[in-house]
Amino acid sequence: xxxxxxxxxxxxxxxxxxxxxxxxxxxxKLQSENVIxxxxxxxxFGSEGVDEIIGLCKEKGISFEVNSRFIDKLAVxxxxxxxxxxxxxxxxxxxxxxxxxxxxxxxxGNVGTIIRTMMGFGYRNLAIIKPAADxxxxxIVRSAMGSLFGINFKYFDSIEEYRKAFPKHxxxxxxxxxxxxxxxxxxEKPFSLVFGNESQGxxxxxxxxxxxxxxxxAKDIDSLNLSIAAGIAMYRAK
Amino acid sequence: xxxxxxxxxxxxxxxxxxxxxxxxxxxxKLQSENVIxxxxxxxxFGSEGVDEIIGLCKEKGISFEVNSRFIDKLAVxxxxxxxxxxxxxxxxxxxxxxxxxxxxxxxxGNVGTIIRTMMGFGYRNLAIIKPAADxxxxxIVRSAMGSLFGINFKYFDSIEEYRKAFPKHxxxxxxxxxxxxxxxxxxEKPFSLVFGNESQGxxxxxxxxxxxxxxxxAKDIDSLNLSIAAGIAMYRAK
Numbered sequence: 001x002x003x004x005x006x007x008x009x010x011x012x013x014x015x016x017x018x019x020x021x022x023x024x025x026x027x028x029k030l031q032s033e034n035v036i037x038x039x040x041x042x043x044x045f046g047s048e049g050v051d052e053i054i055g056l057c058k059e060k061g062i063s064f065e066v067n068s069r070f071i072d073k074l075a076v077x078x079x080x081x082x083x084x085x086x087x088x089x090x091x092x093x094x095x096x097x098x099x100x101x102x103x104x105x106x107x108x109g110n111v112g113t114i115i116r117t118m119m120g121f122g123y124r125n126l127a128i129i130k131p132a133a134d135x136x137x138x139x140i141v142r143s144a145m146g147s148l149f150g151i152n153f154k155y156f157d158s159i160e161e162y163r164k165a166f167p168k169h170x171x172x173x174x175x176x177x178x179x180x181x182x183x184x185x186x187x188e189k190p191f192s193l194v195f196g197n198e199s200q201g202x203x204x205x206x207x208x209x210x211x212x213x214x215x216x217x218a219k220d221i222d223s224l225n226l227s228i229a230a231g232i233a234m235y236r237a238k
Numbered sequence: 239x240x241x242x243x244x245x246x247x248x249x250x251x252x253x254x255x256x257x258x259x260x261x262x263x264x265x266x267k268l269q270s271e272n273v274i275x276x277x278x279x280x281x282x283f284g285s286e287g288v289d290e291i292i293g294l295c296k297e298k299g300i301s302f303e304v305n306s307r308f309i310d311k312l313a314v315x316x317x318x319x320x321x322x323x324x325x326x327x328x329x330x331x332x333x334x335x336x337x338x339x340x341x342x343x344x345x346x347g348n349v350g351t352i353i354r355t356m357m358g359f360g361y362r363n364l365a366i367i368k369p370a371a372d373x374x375x376x377x378i379v380r381s382a383m384g385s386l387f388g389i390n391f392k393y394f395d396s397i398e399e400y401r402k403a404f405p406k407h408x409x410x411x412x413x414x415x416x417x418x419x420x421x422x423x424x425x426e427k428p429f430s431l432v433f434g435n436e437s438q439g440x441x442x443x444x445x446x447x448x449x450x451x452x453x454x455x456a457k458d459i460d461s462l463n464l465s466i467a468a469g470i471a472m473y474r475a476k
Contacts, residue, residue, distance in 0.1 A: 109347070113463050120455035120462050150458060215473070217358035220388060224358050225351050228469035231462070235453070235470045 004036055004085045006073045009138050015087050016136040018146070019075050021049035024084040026146030028056040036085040038064040039071050044081025053082055076138075088136050091152035093125040095166055098237070100230070101127040101194040103159065103202055108133050110198065112143025113227040119147035121234045126153040127162050127192070159194075163209060166192070171210025174233060175202045176223060178214035185213050187237045195233075198226050242274055242323045244311045247376050253325050254374040256384070257313050259287035262322040264384025266294040274323040276302040277309050282319025291320055314376075326374050329390035331363040333404055336475075338468070339365040339432040341397065341440055346371045348436065350381025351465040357385035359472045364391040365400050365430070397432075401447060404430070409448025412471060413440045414461060416450035423451050425475045433471075436464050 004015055015036055018027045021044065027035060038057055044050040057064040071083050093099060100123050105111050111133050118126065132155065133140065141148055156162040163171070169192045172185065194210070196202035201223065206212075215229055223229070242253055253274055256265045259282065265273060276295055282288040295302045309321050331337060338361050343349050349371050356364065370393065371378065379386055394400040401409070407430045410423065432448075434440035439461065444450075453467055461467070 113466065116459055116463060117466050120459045122456050145459070147459060218360050221354055221358045221383070221385060224469070225354060225465070227463070228351065228355050228465060231466035232470055232473045 006070055008074065011134045011137070015085055016141065017074060017138050018084040018086065018141050019077070019080050019138060020142070021047070021053065021082040023141060023146040024082040025049060025052055025056065026149045027084040027086055028053065028060065028062065030149035031086060031089065032056075032060045032062065034087045034089045035060075035062050036087055038062060039067045039083045039085070040064060041068045041071055041081045042066055047081070050081060091154060093127060093152050093154050093166070095168065096190060097125055098123055098190050099125045099127055099166065099169060099192040100234070101129065101159075101162060101171075101192050102132065102197075103129045103194060103206075104197045105132050105226070107198050107226065108137055108139040109143045110225070110227040111135065112140040112145075112148075114230045115140070115144040115151060116147045117227070117231045117234055119150050121238045123234060123238075124151050126151055128153060128155050129159055129162065130155055130157055159206065159209065172213050172233075172237070173202055173206050173210055174215070174229060175204070175207065175212050176214060177204065177207075178212035179207065180211060180213055182213055182215045182233060182236055185211065191237065193230070193233050193237060195226060195230050244308055246312065249372045249375070253323050254379065255312060255376050256322040256324065256379050256387075257315070257318050257376060258380070259285070259291065259320040261379060261384040262320040263287065263290055263294065264387045265322040265324055266291065266298065266300065268387035269324060269327065270294075270298045270300065272325045272327045273298075273300050274325055276300060277305045277321045277323070278302060279306045279309055279319045280304055285319070288319060329392060331365060331390050331392050331404070333406065334428060335363055336361055336428050337363045337365055337404065337407060337430040338472070339367065339397075339400060339409075339430050340370065340435075341367045341432060341444075342435045343370050343464070345436050345464065346375055346377040347381050348463070348465040349373065350378040350383075350386075352468045353378070353382040353389060354385045355465070355469045355472055357388055359476045361472060361476075362389050364389055366391060366393050367397055367400065368393055368395055397444065397447065410451050410471075410475070411440055411444050411448055412453065412467060413442070413445065413450050414452060415442065415445075416452035417445070418449060418451055420451055420453045420471065420474055423449065429475065431468070431471050431475060433464060433468050
């Protein structure tokens with residue numbers, strides 16, 4: 001394959017970047033078939049992480065290059081010693097396992113943190129209802145800290161399209177006006193935990209699709225942060 | 239009081255800024271004695287939030303001024319219509335209530351999100367062990383979404399100093415090698431939930447100060463995000 005050009009990330013690009021040593025290691029371990037090339041800085045040599053990267057590249061026949069300029073042109077953080085360039089890929093969701101569903105998520109930091117929490121609590125399947133943040137944006141890759149490469153994700157045009165594709169799943173819809181508090185709910189597997197976005201939450205009419213659930217909190221705040229609400233729900237339902 | 243100068247925020251400044259309409263409303267409601275002045279943009283006039291700000295300023299005798307230049311010079315987000323300038327203040331912690339303790343927190347977004355979650359779950363007292371992020375940094379004020387003005391916070395030089403000040407509190411120390419899983423713990427009040435920072439967690443020797451607790455997660459991630467771990471713990475312990 002031809003060497004990738006140094007291009008600032010955009011949604012249209014066919015490849016994206018994993019910045020940093022540990023995300024690059026996860027990329028090499030979990031998505032090696034999609035890695036185009038790895039770039040390293042000489043300053044990182046001798047560290048355990050960079051040694052592991054070189055070992056993985058050799059083992060899997062992936063080319064790597066010492067090229068500070070490539071990294072410096074693209075990295076946001078100063079001390080980035082490794083960068084993995086990977087081809088964007090598609091996945092299918094596992095229909096027997098539990099899902100996380102994000103309805104029109106916008107904030108990339110939240111999406112990345114949710115993906116990291118998914119890995120932590122054993123959720124490996126993420127459905128995203130459009131319009132939504134671009135999951136391959138390096139901001140998401142970075143805040144997921146490599147976990148992106150360990151999960152399946154798929155975009156859907158609407159919640160109805162998702163529902164049709166996975167009719168077996170029991171939907172638990174997290175909404176401020178949910179019918180049951182999280183503490184009262186017992187989760188039937190396979191289930192889908194459905195979360196709205198940061199500004200609007202889920203539309204009220206979604207409540208007919210399954211069990212509405214609220215996480216009880218004081219009136220002093222409008223709502224919990226999305227990634228906090230999702231984290232608590234994933235912890236409780238697992 | 240003299241009008242504040244347009245100065246980019248720094249830790250040395252004696253005042254700080256609450257950007258945005260709703261954080262400014264919370265500032266006026268909860269810390270009115272510390273408000274120096276409110277700045278508004280004409281574009282915001284007629285909105286419910288800005289009307290509420292004007293009403294609160296009149297009620298509390300706080301001066302406000304229409305001054306787009308002041309806001310534009312300081313605001314990060316484009317659509318900022320309101321800005322509250324406030325004097326930095328000190329608080330005391332309530333010795334009868336539960337505390338959150340952050341040991342050397344660095345990431346300001348995490349600190350802000352934790353403060354918002356505290357408000358949501360009824361925790362009003364935050365101890366911060368130095369060195370630590372500056373709680374009045376506008377990044378924290380913004381990510382706390384006004385909740386900063388509703389809590390008490392206090393800095394301590396060490397965990398021992400904190401311990402001496404609040405000898406009644408039972409300490410629950412969240413660590414990867416904690417002795418009990420969160421699910422097994424019963425929390426004796428008043429308690430302190432103690433969290434380490436993003437990169438190192440809590441030092442192992444802290445475990446002798448109280449009950450070590452871990453939040454069980456898969457080995458696929460090194461640790462949960464700090465604000466997620468704190469959110470789950472606050473939810474479970476409340």
